[in-house]
Structures are given as structure tokens and as C-alpha cells.
Amino acid sequence: MLSFTVSAPGKIILHGEHAVVYGKPALATSLNLRTTIHLSGNDGSIFILCLPSIDINKAWEVTDLELLYSTIQEGNGSIPSSPDTATLSRLRQFTDAEDGNAKDLAIIVFLYLHSQIIGSRGSLAALRVVVGSDLPVGAGLGSSAAYSVSLAAVLLVLAGQIRQIPNSWTREELGLVNSWAFEAERIIHGNPSGVDNAVSTYGGLILYRKGEALKPARGNSLQVVIVNSHVPRSTKRLVEKVKERLDKYPEIIRPMLESMEALVVKALDTMQGFENSDANVCYDILEELIDINQSQLNVLGVGHLSLEHICLLCQQNDFHCKLTGAGGGGCAFVLIRPDASKEKVKTLIKSIEEAGYMSWLTSIGGSGVTLHESMPLSS
Numbered sequence: 001m002l003s004f005t006v007s008a009p010g011k012i013i014l015h016g017e018h019a020v021v022y023g024k025p026a027l028a029t030s031l032n033l034r035t036t037i038h039l040s041g042n043d044g045s046i047f048i049l050c051l052p053s054i055d056i057n058k059a060w061e062v063t064d065l066e067l068l069y070s071t072i073q074e075g076n077g078s079i080p081s082s083p084d085t086a087t088l089s090r091l092r093q094f095t096d097a098e099d100g101n102a103k104d105l106a107i108i109v110f111l112y113l114h115s116q117i118i119g120s121r122g123s124l125a126a127l128r129v130v131v132g133s134d135l136p137v138g139a140g141l142g143s144s145a146a147y148s149v150s151l152a153a154v155l156l157v158l159a160g161q162i163r164q165i166p167n168s169w170t171r172e173e174l175g176l177v178n179s180w181a182f183e184a185e186r187i188i189h190g191n192p193s194g195v196d197n198a199v200s201t202y203g204g205l206i207l208y209r210k211g212e213a214l215k216p217a218r219g220n221s222l223q224v225v226i227v228n229s230h231v232p233r234s235t236k237r238l239v240e241k242v243k244e245r246l247d248k249y250p251e252i253i254r255p256m257l258e259s260m261e262a263l264v265v266k267a268l269d270t271m272q273g274f275e276n277s278d279a280n281v282c283y284d285i286l287e288e289l290i291d292i293n294q295s296q297l298n299v300l301g302v303g304h305l306s307l308e309h310i311c312l313l314c315q316q317n318d319f320h321c322k323l324t325g326a327g328g329g330g331c332a333f334v335l336i337r338p339d340a341s342k343e344k345v346k347t348l349i350k351s352i353e354e355a356g357y358m359s360w361l362t363s364i365g366g367s368g369v370t371l372h373e374s375m376p377l378s379s
Ligand SMILES: Nc1ncnc2c1ncn2[C@@H]1O[C@H](COP(=O)(O)OP(=O)(O)O)[C@@H](O)[C@H]1O
Pocket: 035, 051, 052, 053, 054, 102, 103, 104, 105, 106, 107, 131, 132, 133, 136, 137, 138, 139, 140, 141, 142, 143, 144, 145, 147, 188, 189, 233, 234, 235, 236, 325, 326
């Protein structure tokens, strides 16, 4: 039996959230905030799952899991698949999951990936799985994707589907992690675009469009302040809300999605044009695009008063800000121009924090899913 630690990053979507669900491109980047999963063998017959970020600790008899898995669809670790309805309802029943409780979905995701990747027939090893995270949960920074990606990776290593050599995963191995993570995101989000799990798997700045090969994007490394409104929300619910608005007013909302696509193209163009253009002009454009995108997202119905308040505080301090992720609360980011004085940034952060929000200054980018160590365990 071995012990593994895997981590995967959260993300911010610079532009294109929600529209990406409808086949439009999104520009997204990894963050230096990560979710880390440590998996090790456990003495005896108890299987332990610790999820401290959501206050959940579970201990199951291994034989109970074996019995459960014998009654659900059979898995194949090398072929990612979605749960059938009977499997989902069996897992819900086993975990006593309440309808609509997002936290319970983390346990269902764990059981689903474990049963499918490790195998749903035969005897199981007792394990201890501990999940730590720097990311706020349910706040738009892709905590669900970082959880799904690191979980898929740790289980695929255990199953021998991907190698346990740090920094060595091939594109193919990462592809398998990404595909399983997408299945997990489906359970949590309902109808994910796949952008969050892709950024968390591959890291860096990417241009993502559903169904197309991933395009790593070249761009100036930007500095941002992330602001957490602390207003809880669920991505699943907000994605459903946009769908409802699109179905109700297709002639109004469809052109908005087209306009959001054009904005992503312009933002990428601007970020890639820094070398040959006046940086001030580029930053002016990026700031305007942030303002426009924020208004577009309000039209989709995913704004929130707290987010408007944060944008206003930024405007009063001569900065530009938009929500990131699903919206409805959660986080926003503020673009920090390189010529902004430390004093000016300090004043901004002070006014945000005095208003009761949390903020942190960070540069974007950073590595995707990573295997940290693998050491033999005494059995
Ligand atoms: N560290 C974690 N441990 C366990 N579950 C997690 C963790 N991070 C995220 N999740 C799962 O993801 C859900 C939040 O996902 P979502 O609404 O998409 O918000 P986010 O914007 O943070 O991805 C949680 O309710 C939980 O089910």
C-alpha cells in the first residue's frame, strides 16, 4: 500500500463565465490557491473520508462500501462515464443526502469516483483520505473543480491508471484526470462547461471552448486583487437561472452571449498585444472590458448587490472589478495596473475590508494538478 499527496489549483475566469456553458470561449487562469488530498492506507477495516472545508468526516466499514458498490454500475477506470440514475439514487440513499444540499454532493462524488476508478466489484482496501484546501468553498474560485481534479488524480494513481512519478504526467494521463474530473463536476454543477476542471488540470492561462482542443493562451501576467463577498451561492443554481432566462427571452439573451464571445476575443487580443503596443492603452482597454463584462453578467441575472457594492468601492478608488465564476455572490476580481502605487492599492484594500469583505492580492497562473510525493507505507 502506498501513500500519495496530490494538489490542484483553483481558478479565476477573467471573461466568458456562463457564456462558456453555451459553447462560447472563456479566458481563465489558475490561481496559487490549491486543494490538497492526502491518501494513505488505514489500519483495520475502517475507511475514512475527512472533508474539513465543509465540516464532514465520514467513517465506513469497508464491507459496507463493498456491498454498496456491488449494487451500482460497474466501473472502468480508463473509461470515464457518468452515473446512471439508479447509481446516483443509490449513492444518495447511502449517504442520506438531502435534496439540494451541495455539501452532500462532495461525498457522492467521492463514492462515485472511488467505485468507478478503483473498481466496483471485489474487495477494497481500507483508506484514509484527507482533503485540505486554501480555497473558499462555493465562492466562484473553482473549489469544486480543484476537489474533483485532485480526487480523480489521487484515485487514478492508486488504481495504477496514471504513473506515481512526480512531474511526469503525460498529456494523455492528464486527459484521463480531466475527463474523470468533468464527470465529478457534472454531479456537483449539473451542466458544467468543463472550463474549471481544464484549468485545474493543466494550469496556466487558457482559452477554453467546449468540445475544442485546449488553447494555452499567451498573455501578460496580470496582478489582481480577489475579493470575497462572503455571500454563499451554488454554481448549479446559477447555471440553471441563466438557462431559465435564456429560455424565457431567447431573442434578448442570445445576442448577449454573442457579445460576450466578442469580448473574450478582444480581451485575449489585448493581452497578447502587450509586446507591440503601449501598455497604458492595453490596460485602459482591459479595464473597460471588465466594466462591460460585469454589465453583461448582470443582464444574465447573476449579479448581486454585494458585488455591485464591491465594484462601486473599486470605482471610487479608480480601479475596475467584475464578478468571477458563477456570480450571485462569491468572488470578484480587481485588475491592478503595474503603475498603480502601493499606497493606492493599500487604500483600495482598506476600503474593501472596512466594508466587511475579504481580499487578497495575487498574481495569476501556476501549475496544474501535481503529485507531491509517494512513499511506501508500513502495512
Ligand atoms: N475542499 C473541499 N472538500 C469537499 N468538497 C468540496 C471542497 N471544495 C469544493 N467542494 C464541493 O464543491 C461544492 C461547491 O461547488 P460550487 O458551487 O461549484 O462552487 P465553487 O465556485 O467553489 O466551485 C461544495 O458544496 C462541495 O460539494
